[in-house]
Amino acid sequence: MTLNRRLLLGTAPLMLILLAVGIYAIHLFSKLGGAIDVIMRENYASVVASQNMKEAAERMDSGLAFALNGEEQKGRDSYQQALPLFEQNSDAEAKNITLPGEGELEAKIQRQHADYQKLAAKFFALPNNDPARRSLYFDELLPLFTSIKNTAGEILDLNQKNMVEANNQARAQSRASSQLMVFILLGGLATAAIISYFLAQSIVRPLVSLTESAQQLGEGHLDQHVPVVSHDEVGRLAETFNKMAARLRAYRQSTTEQLLRAQQTTHDALQAFPDPIIVLSPEKEIQLQNVAAERFLKQIGGHLDALAPVSAYIEQSLKGAPDFQPTSFDKAMLVSSDEGEKFFLPRVLAMRKETGAVFGVVVALQDVTRFRVADDVKTDLIATVSHELKTPLTSLQMAVYLLLEEKVGPLNSKQTELLLAARHNSDRLFEMIEDLLDLARFEGGASLIDKKPVSSHELLEEVVKREQELVSSRGLHLEVAEEPHLPAIAVSRPRIDQVFANFISNAVRHSPARGTIKLSAAREGAKAVRFSVKDEGRGIPREMARRVFDKFFRVPEAGDEGVGLGLSIAREIVLAHGGNIGVDTDRGRGSEFYFTLPVLS
Numbered sequence: 001m002t003l004n005r006r007l008l009l010g011t012a013p014l015m016l017i018l019l020a021v022g023i024y025a026i027h028l029f030s031k032l033g034g035a036i037d038v039i040m041r042e043n044y045a046s047v048v049a050s051q052n053m054k055e056a057a058e059r060m061d062s063g064l065a066f067a068l069n070g071e072e073q074k075g076r077d078s079y080q081q082a083l084p085l086f087e088q089n090s091d092a093e094a095k096n097i098t099l100p101g102e103g104e105l106e107a108k109i110q111r112q113h114a115d116y117q118k119l120a121a122k123f124f125a126l127p128n129n130d131p132a133r134r135s136l137y138f139d140e141l142l143p144l145f146t147s148i149k150n151t152a153g154e155i156l157d158l159n160q161k162n163m164v165e166a167n168n169q170a171r172a173q174s175r176a177s178s179q180l181m182v183f184i185l186l187g188g189l190a191t192a193a194i195i196s197y198f199l200a201q202s203i204v205r206p207l208v209s210l211t212e213s214a215q216q217l218g219e220g221h222l223d224q225h226v227p228v229v230s231h232d233e234v235g236r237l238a239e240t241f242n243k244m245a246a247r248l249r250a251y252r253q254s255t256t257e258q259l260l261r262a263q264q265t266t267h268d269a270l271q272a273f274p275d276p277i278i279v280l281s282p283e284k285e286i287q288l289q290n291v292a293a294e295r296f297l298k299q300i301g302g303h304l305d306a307l308a309p310v311s312a313y314i315e316q317s318l319k320g321a322p323d324f325q326p327t328s329f330d331k332a333m334l335v336s337s338d339e340g341e342k343f344f345l346p347r348v349l350a351m352r353k354e355t356g357a358v359f360g361v362v363v364a365l366q367d368v369t370r371f372r373v374a375d376d377v378k379t380d381l382i383a384t385v386s387h388e389l390k391t392p393l394t395s396l397q398m399a400v401y402l403l404l405e406e407k408v409g410p411l412n413s414k415q416t417e418l419l420l421a422a423r424h425n426s427d428r429l430f431e432m433i434e435d436l437l438d439l440a441r442f443e444g445g446a447s448l449i450d451k452k453p454v455s456s457h458e459l460l461e462e463v464v465k466r467e468q469e470l471v472s473s474r475g476l477h478l479e480v481a482e483e484p485h486l487p488a489i490a491v492s493r494p495r496i497d498q499v500f501a502n503f504i505s506n507a508v509r510h511s512p513a514r515g516t517i518k519l520s521a522a523r524e525g526a527k528a529v530r531f532s533v534k535d536e537g538r539g540i541p542r543e544m545a546r547r548v549f550d551k552f553f554r555v556p557e558a559g560d561e562g563v564g565l566g567l568s569i570a571r572e573i574v575l576a577h578g579g580n581i582g583v584d585t586d587r588g589r590g591s592e593f594y595f596t597l598p599v600l601s
């Protein structure tokens with residue numbers, strides 16, 4: 001049943017009660033009105049008629065009395081006038097006989113009136129001074145008059161009494177009706193209250209339970225089912241609600257399954273990694289680790305804290321520092337265990353939310369033992385070979401120079417040309433060997449850094465003075481942007497000059513014709529000064545930008561004649577100063593090579 005129909009049916013009894021009470025009240029009013037009507041019609045008319053008859057009888061009697069006392073004409077007139085009045089009222093009364101005994105009384109009064117009329121006629125026929133007249137009046141007419149008056153009085157009484165009775169009856173009836181009406185009204189009110197209560201209950205109760213269930217659903221308790229107790233709108237709402245809850249449950253089920261599957265895949269992938277991988281919470285508790293990590297942790301005594309540098313990187317990562325992703329093996333850590341000595345290259349990557357907030361850290365430890373050994377062998381080999389090559393190369397170079405100076409005899413132009421080429425190449429070879437030796441020395445751990453305080457301004461000024469010529473000679477423009485009042489720094493001058501020279505020579509080599517090279521110096525936070533060299537060249541593909549600092553790396557299609565050692569030497573120098581080195585570049589937009597040096601404290 002729809003809610004509409006239920007409300008209609010619920011209120012129908014109330015309307016019926018109202019209708020019944022109304023009809024009854026109308027009936028009662030008309031009944032009371034009818035009773036008054038009857039009294040008016042039946043009794044009141046008789047009262048008036050008998051009153052008039054009494055009056056007419058008196059006037060007829062006084063007419064006779066006048067005649068007796070010598071007022072013959074006046075007495076006759078009075079009698080004649082009163083006679084029709086009496087008869088009219090007597091006729092009216094005869095037509096309005098309503099009470100028991102009333103008819104007899106009316107017949108009696110008519111009889112008496114007829115006798116009275118006969119005697120009166122006899123009275124008026126006698127001469128006015130006849131003593132028989134007097135005796136006729138007093139002996140017969142006067143007693144008959146009294147009797148007529150009394151009979152009329154009886155009719156009057158009878159009707160008056162009945163009026164009083166009818167009035168009392170009507171009043172009693174109205175009182176009884178009022179009481180009945182009050183009862184009916186009270187009964188109606190009680191019924192209405194009961195019906196309204198149950199009606200409200202039947203509508204409100206399911207709504208309350210629906211509201212509670214909806215609240216529970218909103219709080220994530222999806223196991224909600226509301227009973228469908230009716231087929232009205234509320235019932236349909238409950239059905240829809242149950243369907244919605246079921247849909248939500250199904251949705252959650254499928255999302256949970258998807259999540260579980262994704263979790264399982266991640267877990268499996270992680271386990272499949274041969275290198276230890278550990279995921280830490282912001283509180284540095286292990287949240288996830290693979291088998292290799294478990295084994296690794298057991299070897300180092302149970303916790304990552306045993307690896308001092310790694311826990312420092314983790315700390316920095318959690319504080320928002322850039323990810324730690326070393327590119328060379330020198331950051332590898334030696335871990336001794338029962339299985340022997342192993343080198344692990346740590347990588348520390350922060351897990352960030354969309355807002356950038358760090359919610360954990362991933363530590364990956366790459367086993368680089370084999371590479372590290374190979375790298376060491378390579379470095380040693382390069383160092384040895386370079387060293388061994390240097391002596392014969394020096395004497396070769398010396399011989400070429402001597403020949404070119406024509407100390408041992410004159411040269412023809414062809415010979416000079418060949419020797420010039422030989423000198424150029426032996427110079428390059430010499431530089432290369434110097435670079436290799438430098439690098440080998442850095443990697444061997446030997447400190448080549450003898451730092452002395454210097455003003456940043458002065459350092460920059462000298463670099464400009466020294467490099468200006470090279471830049472101008474290639475038709476390029478050198479621009480300097482220096483922040484005023486830069487703090488002092490501690491550097492090994494020849495080494496830092498070497499870094500600038502490498503940056504600027506690279507910039508010159510990669511600049512377009514009439515390009516500008518911009519040399520800048522500015523503060524980097526409170527504790528460092530940042531120097532940079534920016535050119536307008538073709539830039540470096542992004543994926544290669546990080547690798548340009550690796551040994552022997554050259555951008556493949558660049559076609560440079562270098563061996564790819566300059567930047568790796570620069571990196572070693574800057575790191576040895578406690579600074580950072582990097583490049584901002586994009587293909588086609590030029591490159592900005594920069595390094596930072598710590599402020600002198």
Ligand code: ADP
Pocket residue numbers: 502506507510535537538539540548553554555558560561562563564565566567568591
């Ligand atoms: P090299 O000593 O051979 O120049 P570097 O280590 O200095 O080697 O540089 C490595 C590679 O980086 C170079 O081969 C070059 O391709 C690239 N490179 C360096 N500087 C720039 C620059 N300013 N613009 C474009 N590429 C550059």
